[in-house]
Amino acid sequence: MTENNSDYLVRFENVQKSYDGELLVVKDLNLNMAKGEFLTMLGPSGSGKTTCLMMLAGFEPATHGEIYLDNVPINRVPPHKRGIGMVFQSYALFPHMTIGENLAFPLEVRKMGKSERDKKVKIALDMVQLGAFADRRPSQLSGGQQQRVAVARxxxxxxxVVLMDEPLGALDKNLREQMQYEIKHIHERLGVTVLYVTHDQSEALTMSDRVAVFDAGIIQQLAPPDVLYEKPENAFVADFIGDNNCLIGIVTEESENSCVVQTPDGSNIKANKVNIAGKGQKSTLSIRPERVIINPEVGQVPNIFKAKALELIYLGDHIRTRMQVCGNDEFYVKIPNTSHIADLNEGDEVSIGWNEYDCRALDAP
Amino acid sequence: MASNTEALKTADGISLKVSLQRSLRRKKRNALLLVAPLFLFILVTFLFPIFDMLIRGVDNKITQEILPTTVVALAKWDPASGQLPDEDIFKAFTVDGQVAAKAKTISRLGKRLNYEKSGFSSLFRKTGRQLKKFDPEKMTTSYKENLISIDKKWGKVETGSLIHRESGRYTKSYYLTAFDLTQNSEGNIEWKDADSSIYIDLFKRTLWLSCLITFLTILFGYPIAYLLATLKAKTSNLLMILVLLPFWTSLLVRTSAWIALLQKEGVINDTLVAIGIIGDESRLSMIHNSTGTLIAMTHILLPFMILPLFSVMKTINPSYVRAARSMGATGFTAFRRVYFPNTIAGIGAGGILVFILSIGFYITPALVGGVDGTMISNFIAYHISTSLNWGLAAALGAILLSLVLVLYILYDKLVGIDNMKLG
Incomplete structure (x- = not known):
């Protein structure tokens, strides 16, 4: 190892996990988390992210590799000695205890004195604005309140380290957004290290310092949210994070930073060379819908093509337009709802264009 | 706009409440019709017999029916005076007795009074035979002396006082017997002699065995239910079939199987002897005693514990225990503080089910119980079918019923019947 790993609080080293001995759910995971970091594991269901969380919490043993917590290998440490907090999607509040007793539970098993316990419980409940609810049962609280209690606990x-396993999955949209900020603020205030698992990309982008995008047991890309969106490393990440247009073609020219990809209908697209196999190989081009320019002036951008508007979807602040371009009729363009350009009808032919830099040539599926 | 206090009306001005009731009437009538057949069936085959049994436990109209005039005449007599009844009472008895002897009902009364004091059955049979032949015209002595000449017992105050005591429409004597109590000749209630008191011990044993069986089913059923609730669906379904298998075989077959296993020459004893753990002469007696009842009934009632436990455990989110573990609780603490409290509803439901079933269990104790493994229900059956003392059987049954009800209420107070989950 070249870098100094001992600075990290959590380290996964070559971790593999298989449940049945035939299929690897997690394939060779290497991941470092700095102290105080908010790291999100994002991926579709079955991508192995929850398994990683469970291995760190100690509920699933790693089949191969080692996990370090504060530079101590913890594969053989039982869950209750790891000192890792956990929030579950189902909240997992103990139904037979009051909210106060729920919060006191971890302190009680640590043999903390009653007065100190009560003090800490009160501080924790006040932190989530539920100080008045200590004597209620979990069933008497709403979903959002229960989730707050689970976070406090x-x-x-x-x-x-606190692990959160899709904690907001059961909440409705408004509450979920509110809770995202609340959790984010608690993290900032306490400086605790958070490992968060979700399949909701907007949640991941809103809250995280860094996001690890999982697919098929592999981290596809690990980067801060803006880098993930602006500079996806491969076609999966480009497609998974945010809206994306995919054009598939063959690389015909290749230079140091750029390349030209020819789509099946013969259009040559100049693209930013990111992750291609080489000349003559297939590549996926990724263009964000909001980076497409309608009716560009000649010479304004290197890529200008004829397009036909197939469908217009009015979304208030912008109009989502499905277009046929370069032989692909699933090409979406976001047209901001500012009067002068919104004047487009279905069936209209327009020219559209984009910058070479905004069009990333990635691996082919 | 109409204010809220004003009664709301529909568009045609009918009160909303009336209109609602009308629209619901049809629904209610249909519901009633759907329930009616079962309700009638239960009324006739369940509620009415129970009511009849409760009556039988105190019913005593036989004395009034067989000795109508004697009962009226006896009312004036005070047994505490120590004096024999007057002549007219003996006369009334002779007249009633003659009628009853001819109708052949007098021995029934004898049998009834024999429950109170032995000897009455033969006294009444003997008296009945004599009274049939008796002609008052040819009588030379008084009615009193005539009866005394038939049997000396008629000259005793106790005989009269017993008939006097049992001449009412209702009697408490069956219940007294069921509690091993008796009334002495002065009418005071006292405990029976130790050697003739059986029912209190029987109730105690029934309760003790039932408690033990309930405890054992919890002990054995809890881990199985946990396994069922936590295993993968495929394996747990297979295990569930094994749990339910006993339901598909007859109770009699299962009990007989235990006889084959447990008896002196049975499989277990033979095996133990063959291995050499016990000698041939010291074979264990595991059947026809309370051990047999305990083993067989625990086995038979186990599914009734496992199923409610399983249904409760199935609803316990596995993340509870995980959460507890992540918060620093050891496996045992997590079980004790988090998992176990959430299964209490299941333990309660299974416990009350097994307890109530075992307190009234009949076939198994009858077959494998021997002498010290029989339970109260076996004695109820005995009094119904063999000794024909239905009054006592009814009293014992009513006590059993109230015992169960008391336990049910106790359970409701302690755990809450709403918390009970049966599946």
Whole structure:
């Protein structure tokens, strides 16, 4: 290892996991988390992200490799000695205890005195604005309140790391967004290290310092949210994060930073060379819908093509337009709802264009 | 706009409440019709017999029916005076007795009073035979002396006082017997002698065995239910079939199988002897005693514990225990503080089910119980079918019923019947 790994709080080293001995759910995972970081594992269901979380929490043993917590290998440490807080999607509040007893539970098993316990419980409940609810049962609280209690309970015993397994999955959209900010603020205030698992990309982008995009047991890309969106490394990440247009073609020219890709209908597209196999190989071009320019002036951008508007979807602040371009009729363009350009009808032919830099040539599926 | 306090009306001005009731009437009538057949069936075959049984436990109209005039005449007599009844009472008895002897009902009364004091059956048979031949015209002595000449017992105050005591429409004597109590000749209630008191011990044993069986089914059923609830669906379905298998075989067959296994020359004893753990002469007696009842009934009632436990455990989110573990609880603490409290509803439901079933269990104790493994229900059956003392059987049954009800209420107070989950 070249870098100094001992600075990291959590380290996965060559971790592999298989449940049945035939299929690897997690394939050779290497991941480092700095102290105080908010890292999100994002991926479709079955991509192995929850398994990683469970291995770190100690509920699933790693089939191969080692996990380090504060430079201590923890593969053989039982869950209750790891000192990791956890928030579950189902909240997992103990139904037979009051909210106060739920929060006191981790302190009680640590043999903390009653007065100190009560004090910490009160601080934790106040942190999530539920100070008045200590004597209620979980079933008397709404979903959002229960989730707040679950967050407070995972933090009340001052763990180094808190794991959150799709904690907002069961909440409705408005509440989910509100809770995202709340969790984010708690993280900022306490400086606790958070490993967050979700399949919701907007959640991941809103909250995280870094996002690890999972697919098929492999981290496809690990980067801060803006880099993930602006500079996806491969076709999966480009497609998974945000809206994306894919054009598939063959690389015909290749230079140091750019390349030309020819689509099946013969259009030559100048693209930013990111991750291609080489000349004569297939490549996926990724263009964000909002980077497409309608009616560009000649010479304004290197890529200008004729396009036909097939469908217009009015979305308030913008109009989502499905277009046929370069032989692909699933090409979406986001047209901002500013009067002068929004004047487009179905069936109209327009010219559209984009910058070479905004069009990333990635691996082929 | 109409204010809220004003009664709401539909568009045609009918009160909303009336209109609602009308629209629901049809629904209610249909519901009633759907329930009616079962309700009638239960009324006739369940509620009415129970009511009849409760009556039988105190019913005593036989004395009034067989000795109508004697009962009226006896009312004036005070047994505490120590004096024999007057002549007219003996006369009334002779007249009633003659009628009853001819109708052949007098021995029934004798049998009834024999429950109170032995000897009455033969006294009444003997008296009945004599009274049939008796002609008052040819009588030379008084009615009193005539009866005394038939049997000396008629000259005793106790005989009269017993008939006097049992001449009412209702009697408490069956219940007294069921509690091993008796009334002495002065009418005071006292405990029976130790050697003739059986029912209190029987109730105690029934309760003790039922408690033990309930405890054992919890002990054995809890881990199985946990396994069923946590295993993968495929394996747990197979295991579930094994749990349910006993339901598909007859209770009699299962009990007989235990006889084959447990008896002196049975499979277990033979095996133990063959291995050499016990000698041939010291074969274990595991059947026809309370051990047999305990083993067989625990086995038979186990599914009734496993199923409610399973249904409760199935609903317990596995993340509860994980959450507890992540918060620093050891496996045992997580079980004790988090998992177990959430299964109490299942333990309660299974426990009350097994307890109530075992307290009234009949076939198994009858077959494998021997002498010290029989339960109260076996004695109820005995009094119904062999000794024909239905009054006592009814009293014992009613006590059993109220015992179960008391336990049910106790359970409701402690755990809450709403928490009970049966599946």
């Amino acid at each position: 995972s933090l009340v015993f001052d763990p180094d």
